[in-house]
Amino acid sequence: MDGFGGTTLRINLSTEEIERTPTDPEFARSWMGARGFVSKILYDEVPRDADPLGVDNRFIISTGVMTGAFTPVGSKVGFGCISPATNGHADSSMGGHLGPELKYAGYDLIICEGIAAHPSYLYIDDDTVELRPAGDYWGMGSLELEERMKNDLGEDFQIATIGPSGENGIVFSCITHDFGRQAGRCGVGAVMGSKRLKAIAVRGTKSLPVHDLKSHWKLTYDIIQRTKTHPNMAPWQKYGTAFFVGWSNERGCFPTKNFQETYHKDWEKIDGERLVEDCLVSDKACFGCWMNCGKYTRARIPGKPDTYQEGPEYETIALVGGSCAFTDINHVAYANHLLDNIGMDTMSGGSTVAFAMECYQRGFITKDDLEGHELRWGNIDDFEHFVRMIAARRGIGDVFARGTKGAAEAIGQGTIKFASQAKGMEFSGYDTRWYPAQLLSYCTCDIGAHHSKSWTITTDIELGRDTIEGKAAVVIYLQHIRPLFDTWSCCRLFWGELDVTPEEHVETINYMTGWDITLDDCMQVSERVWNLNRAHFMERNGGPGRSHDGAPARHLEEPIPDGPAKGKVVGRENFEAMLDDYYANRGWDKDGNPTREILEELGIGYAADNLEKIGLLGKPIPGGIPKVRGKKLKPKAM
Amino acid sequence: MRIKVKKESCTGCRLCEQICTICRYDEINPRKAAIKIVPHFPQPGIFEPKLCVQCGVCAKECPVDAIHLEGEAYVIHEDECTNCGICVEACPIGVMFTHDAAPTPIKCDLCLKCTEVCNTGALIVVD
Amino acid sequence: MPRSKRHTERYARQIDTPGWGAEGQKRLGASHVFVAGIGGLGCAAATYLAAAGVGKLTICDCDLLELSNLNRQVLYSTVDVGSPKAPLAAARLRALNPDIEIIPDLTEIDHANAAGLIGDATVVVDCLDNLETRVALNRAAIATRVPMVYAACSELTGHLSFLRPPDTPCLECFVSRLPPAVEPAIPGVTPATMGSLQAMEVVKYLTGIGEPLAGRLLILEGTEPRIDVIQIERDPDCPACRGLS
């Protein structure tokens, strides 16, 4: 099948049965890849009462139509499962080289079910697929294990690993690859660990079939030449995402001290310039990317061994650096390495430690809970000790292993107020109190709070930060266009930062596959995925839908104390009004339940049937659903 | 004219590998490229592009004289090559590559396409 | 022939050198020597280091062979003119001794990359042909704390020293003047002699034989002929190694 690897693998980890089937062309066209594939398979296969860390959950590794194929930029691989953090659909992607390698080995999808009898790793060398004993790999750190496996198997294998955190089911465990690329979010690493799958090793040496190679490569070749001189190219190449630390601070949305503040007065000590000047080892790109936003660095702290890591990127600097109030980029980079190697998402991991630091600041936890240690803002030793307590689930570490929501529920005493999370997943590195559309984006996001599905800081600025007018429709548009890149399984930044149009992406897909599709077709796939995930979430967690879209009280009620956004807060009334607007624009009812009309239009009427059975189908909208859902504002992305 | 490799500028993106096989074989398959990016991680944390420098040792060693100097590049003539592998062994910098699906060893013929897609100055054309 | 027997036979005529022995041979085999420049000095030094059984030799040179090199650079053939020197030299040295690892590197050495290029080398041999690059290499050797065997030639004059600051001066402690812009005359015999002496210093250092030429500069004046070995000291104001301890 042109444009695809051609084969779907189904691996029953319990029985070690491995089944190969040709990827169904109709399925491929309807769901296109990674996020889309994952959405449909999870919906169809996972029992609604399945424990995310149990035998019935699926662990899915998926490439997409653009992966591995001289495109802007098909570097990605997606991981899917029911999330232990949100108990809903999870898809988390990463760049690097694993996705392309899988496709060169001929695989579009690997669906793992069951639980391995012993710790194992998945070995794929073109047509050879084996479940091998993990032996003493089990227990190793992510980065250490990748080095070890490269030595054991050869440099040309691409490796993805989990760390002790994933083995121990910490709900914000990630999957690491290429010494610093992560599928970080939704706890995909915990699910991989629950399957007793320590690592994946892949080598692929086959050619990728492409329908019209000449037109295909010329298009991307021209895009490369055109974007080399784009004004955003140089700063992205030099600083990567860390460039935005100052930008965010100036705009009063940089999480500081667990979102108590939104301006870090020492931001210049932890920004991109400091990173590049003090720590840079080399610039590092994902497969096929000419923008090399990856910064490979060395952290040097007197009295500690030097560490080598990719990053910290913006999100890590925000949620570890700002939110834990560090004032030295070396400390942030060291913390980045610690979390990477132990196998925790630096975003939710950073946020969870920051949340604990606020608990410590306010006396909800004390030295007695911390094995005699403290948990002071900006203290790297305290940070490290606490992270190790979580990873090993020692003492109160076991409580924080559930993330901020789980920990707040366990601690009680109103701490949930300062857990900045939605559906059980922590916010990305942007405060929302002056950015209402961003708050709506987080709270309605199908995987829990994540900017990858909708990022609106510039939209809020453009439409006015003190208004909610017109925000919901733009959020919906972004929730379709941005995840589309996760479905195509390519990097979003070439659209967002270098003005490569979505239409050009579609053109390349048509050359690759021989399809004749339009951007509207793709946007419909994206909307189909969004609605299916919504239905799935409600089928698993009950309803009404609106009950899952609430915002943390801090962002509704607590005005920002200082900095450029001083005094700002969204307000409960505004937030509820945005939700009303959002549901109306989506073709859902006032309770946030999808209607039959929208689900049928998107070709997933079966989801309407299922919602109806449990009494959660949306009431019909008088006058019908909107013809077009979402409104495009000149997009600016990150 | 030759291709100068600036190792420290390489970011490991492997666009060069892709365009190489596209132009050489009408296929997308980095494993069939005449250039190979070797990562050295976690330490020292750099990428090493491995690319033929047209030294001509392969041509000297070829037992059937199938490698000819054409302009500034040594080129394998597919109809003369017996795929014996002696040149691969003899190559002093290990840049004669092989692939099961390739009829001869894989060697750079200075088409320069890789230098056109490289955006970091790691591969540049010099006189 | 099995590798062990070949090994014994290959090195049979050097191993009995007092202080060398199987132990010294083993140390050579475990060493990595970074040869910076494979011109007149490099051809001589690298040849004897390869022949002696240094386990890993990096040959770093970005130049293409020119006809005017061939009066002194004896690892190449006339037909090689126009080709890059490092891989050609590597092929020749590999034929001389296939049991060692030889890594040609075509990187142009500069201040930014020199330390990275030296990497894990046991010794650096400075066989370069210009002061600017020598200074870059000197700085990198200081930064990485790798000893450097320096030699330089002009006409029938040659200089040689074993540099390992802070125990010895560094290059910039005693080479303070920029050379004249014109390319010096270099008859092949001068770098052949000096490169061989560099190899001798490296081999001595690696096997542990005798005294390295540390804190001293050997000056060969071929015209008279005469060899002086003079004392050199660290320059307390040296821009490269000042304050190093």
Add this chain to the structure above:
Amino acid sequence: MVIYLRSGGKLRERLKPDVDQYTRRVEVEGTPSLNEILADLGIPDGLVAFAFAEGTFRRLDYRPSEGEIVTLQPPVSGG
């Protein structure tokens, strides 16, 4: 006082040896530095890199003493 300057290499042409093939006898007033002595002899800057006397390295600010034999070294950096 009298000092002796020597050179084996190409500096000989400039030095114009008179004692033997390599050595020139130079009469100087006071205790001038090598730099000053070379300037007096019309040997341009840049032709002499350093010198040595009695087995010891000397910079060009060195002031030779009576009867000392000082060997001049040209810049040497080829390979």
